[in-house]
Each structure stands twice: as C-alpha cells, then as structure tokens.
Amino acid sequence: MGSDARCCDAGGSDGPLAGVPRLADHPVAPGERWILSAGFNTGPELADTGRIDCELADLAALADAGARVAVLSHQGSHRDGSARGLSHIAAYLGRRLGRVVAYHPHSADEEAPRVAEAMAPGAVVLFGNTREYAGEERGDVGLARAFARLGDRVAVGGFSKAHRAHASNTGLLGLMPGVAARSLVRDVAELAPWAARDGRRSVAVLGGRKPEKVLAGLAGLSGSYDLIVPGGVVLNTLLAALGHRVGASWLGSDPERCVRVAREVLQGPRRAVIHLPATVYVAPADAAGNPVGPARPLALPGDVPAGHAVVDFDLQPWAAAELTYTERALVAGTPCQYRFGHTRAVDAVLPVLAGTDTLLLGGDTVAELPWRGRTSTGGGSALTLLASGDCAVLRALRAQTASLL
Incomplete structure (x- = not known):
C-alpha cells in the first residue's frame, strides 16, 4: 500500500492475521531453499511496479541471509492466452536489488528443479510464468507438487491473489511449511481502517x-x-x-x-x-x-x-x-x-x-x-x-x- 502504517500488533488483536506464521519471525540460515510466491502480474511495459516493489525487502533479506531463493509469479492468464514470459520482471528485479536475478523460462519443467538445486547461497532465480499451466488457477495438486520441487519452504506474498486457491500459493502450503511474507502481512494490516x-x-x-x-x-x-x-x-x-x-x-x-x-x-x-x-x-x-x-x-x-x-x-x-x-x-x-x-x-x-x-x-x-x-x-x-x-x-x-x- 501507499503508506507503511501498521494497524495490527502481535497477539490476539491481529484480526485476520491471528495465528498466521510470519517470515519476519523466522530466522533464515545460509543455504536454505526458499520459494517466494509473489503476485507480480505486470506486463513488459512495467506501467505499474507496485506489485513487484512490495516484495523487494523480503527478497533482499532472504538473499542477504544466504538463502537460495526461487521466485514464482504470474502474468496474465492461461484461460485467455495472455500468459507470457517474465524475463522483463527478472531484469527489473536485478536492477532494483543490485544483484543478478537469473531467469528460467518455466516453473514446472524437468529442468526447473535442477536449476533450483544448483543455486548458490544468496542466489535468486525467477522461474517462468505459473499461469503457463492450466492447473495453476485450478489449484491442481500435481502442479503444486512440481512447484514444490524448487524449495523446502515457502514465503507467500502476492496479496493480489491471496483470495484465490492457486497451485502456487495454497497448493504449496498444503505440501510444505510456509509463512506470510512481510508484504502480505503489511497489506492485510493496512486494510483494517476500511474494514x-x-x-x-x-x-x-x-x-x-x-x-x-x-x-x-x-x-x-x-x-x-x-x-x-x-x-x-x-x-x-x-x-x-x-x-x-x-x-x-x-x-x-x-x-x-x-x-x-x-x-x-x-x-x-x-x-x-x-x-x-x-x-x-x-x-x-x-x-x-x-x-x-x-x-x-x-x-x-x-x-x-x-x-x-x-x-x-x-x-x-x-x-x-x-x-x-x-x-x-x-x-x-x-x-x-x-x-x-x-x-x-x-x-x-x-x-x-x-x-x-x-x-x-x-x-x-x-x-x-x-x-x-x-x-x-x-x-x-x-x-x-x-x-x-x-x-x-x-x-x-x-x-x-x-x-x-
């Protein structure tokens, strides 16, 4: 959101955040394999980068701690043929983070888990558009299992798709330990005055x-x-x-x-x-x-x-x-x-x-x-x-x- 005001504190007054595990409360060790499930959904023209920028702090924190970070996100939809590659997002992330952000054009092919396994501590790789696959928006368990090969735990951001049970968010949370990214916590907390x-x-x-x-x-x-x-x-x-x-x-x-x-x-x-x-x-x-x-x-x-x-x-x-x-x-x-x-x-x-x-x-x-x-x-x-x-x-x-x- 446009401001950084916090509306919910830790404890019983959290409202919808009560009982939600958070990345900010979890220490990250060097070499850990993390998936960051984002919701960039921004075309090549990068007309509005708000959905990317809100994830930068978590990406930097994970990489600086030595985690190996596989990033999943989407753009467009498989249903209408608007799903496209995300190389423009990788380039933008690299510029904003001041570090190399590699790009693998698919997130569920046979090569993707090998790319993820070969990542060095502190490396960030953006994998291909999750909506390349019809099963993403259906919350397909088989597709979620394919995504899960990219890491051992997941930080879920992408508040813009938090209401959708997709393979790359709720699907992953059914298969591995997960926490809420800071962007998700912040967006939920900041909606409190309008709720x-x-x-x-x-x-x-x-x-x-x-x-x-x-x-x-x-x-x-x-x-x-x-x-x-x-x-x-x-x-x-x-x-x-x-x-x-x-x-x-x-x-x-x-x-x-x-x-x-x-x-x-x-x-x-x-x-x-x-x-x-x-x-x-x-x-x-x-x-x-x-x-x-x-x-x-x-x-x-x-x-x-x-x-x-x-x-x-x-x-x-x-x-x-x-x-x-x-x-x-x-x-x-x-x-x-x-x-x-x-x-x-x-x-x-x-x-x-x-x-x-x-x-x-x-x-x-x-x-x-x-x-x-x-x-x-x-x-x-x-x-x-x-x-x-x-x-x-x-x-x-x-x-x-x-x-x-």
Whole structure:
C-alpha cells in the first residue's frame, strides 16, 4: 500500500492475521531453499511496479541471509492466452536489488528443479510464468507438487491473489511449511481502517470487469458501507438484475451467479444506499465490450441497444452531495471506461474523495486512474478480506501446524 502504517500488533488483536506464521519471525540460515510466491502480474511495459516493489525487502533479506531463493509469479492468464514470459520482471528485479536475478523460462519443467538445486547461497532465480499451466488457477495438486520441487519452504506474498486457491500459493502450503511474507502481512494490516464499522460515513465505488466486484464487493460491503456507487461490471449486473437488456456491456466471467447475487442485494436487507444513475452513456462495442465508436446518453429505465455497451454514467445530484460528507472511501475497479476517454464518473467522484480517507484497490485501477493518495495492490483479495474478514491464503497459513525444520 501507499503508506507503511501498521494497524495490527502481535497477539490476539491481529484480526485476520491471528495465528498466521510470519517470515519476519523466522530466522533464515545460509543455504536454505526458499520459494517466494509473489503476485507480480505486470506486463513488459512495467506501467505499474507496485506489485513487484512490495516484495523487494523480503527478497533482499532472504538473499542477504544466504538463502537460495526461487521466485514464482504470474502474468496474465492461461484461460485467455495472455500468459507470457517474465524475463522483463527478472531484469527489473536485478536492477532494483543490485544483484543478478537469473531467469528460467518455466516453473514446472524437468529442468526447473535442477536449476533450483544448483543455486548458490544468496542466489535468486525467477522461474517462468505459473499461469503457463492450466492447473495453476485450478489449484491442481500435481502442479503444486512440481512447484514444490524448487524449495523446502515457502514465503507467500502476492496479496493480489491471496483470495484465490492457486497451485502456487495454497497448493504449496498444503505440501510444505510456509509463512506470510512481510508484504502480505503489511497489506492485510493496512486494510483494517476500511474494514471496521467505525462510525465514519463511508462510500464504496465499485467497477472494473471482474466478478468479485459483485460477489465480494457489492454483496459484502452493502452490509457495512453507507453508499455504494456502482460502475463497470457492477452497474451492468445491477441493470441486468433489474430486468434491463445490457447489450454488449461487461458482465464478467460468471454473469448468472453475479446477477443472482445482485438481485439478492437489491432485495435487501442492507445498510448501503445503492446509487443507480438516471443517465448512462452507451457506445458501439466490440465482442469484449470495449467501445469502438462515440457514446450517446441513454435515459434509465431503458435497454442498451444490441452491439452497444455502457461506458459511463452521470452521478445523480443527491449522490454528489452525499460524497461531500464522506469520511472513508474505497475505490475498487474503474467505474467507467476511462482509458477509452469516457471519464464522467471518475471526474465526478475522485476530486471529491481526494479530501477524504480514500483507498484505491487493485493494480489495474491504480495504474489507470489519476490518483496520488493511498493505494493497495490487492483488488479482489482486498474486497474479499474487507467483506468476509478472511481469504484463502490466510486460512491455509493458519493451517500450518508443523514448525519450520
């Protein structure tokens, strides 16, 4: 996150960190074989390096202590063919750490364990994209066993994927002793001010494309926040739940479940008032829901024409007034198609929230929006933690009963 404030102390007041073993509490001996499970997910352009930079301290500490460090991470997804090599990450790590960071292009081939075994004390090797393999996102045990050949113990960082039971995080924790990296502990601790119902007037702005913005964000935060301003997939899903046709608008990868959950939220009970705009803007869109032509206003209630997508909306005057009284805010996912030049919703919301205790969640959101305040590299993971008080990786870490040998 953007600040380094600590919100949780050791002991019983740790909240979701209670019972979680931590790398900071474990002495590292020269020659130990460690896996650092990270969540870099940054393309070759290195537009935003926050998800890399947060792991630098642990990498340096492990290597300086003489550990042999095998780094696992991902970029893109096997599902849509966007998974690519990570050589650009190795080069960046080398520059930032001031030491050679070698790169092996695969993390589960027959050569990978031989490369890991041959590492000298203090060496760091980044192995290939874990999402090269279909089993990564399924949490495949066989793939986790292949990853486990790279070390004897694992430090889990990568808070951005902490809500996902993947082979390279929860899968490894089921096979070897593991601890939470400092980056994971810090990100979880720093979310505490946005988790508790502390009497401050609060707003959650939810957007983007991913289903967790509905399944975790809308469903969870509607019970604890005062106002929810939906955009992106969340607004489109709410419109669909109300019976509107939404054309080619983003509905995420699990639209039926999301519409069902959105309908349940609308029916209540809930704490939050949900902003529904009187006017949205629609534009001709390609198969992915991205605009390919100029936008025009559409008054609601109304149906989005076929082949068009919702790209933006106007904030209702009552909601704009409510924002001026907000004391605590979350922005998770871009509420409009900002990078395509549709900026009305962002222009109405962000300048007002700049004077509040506001946190932007998620790497894509942080990279896309003009924001210089607090940020967190966790998007779906942060929403899951804030909505439920827990996530998959923290549960798996608590289940570690064996001490590190």
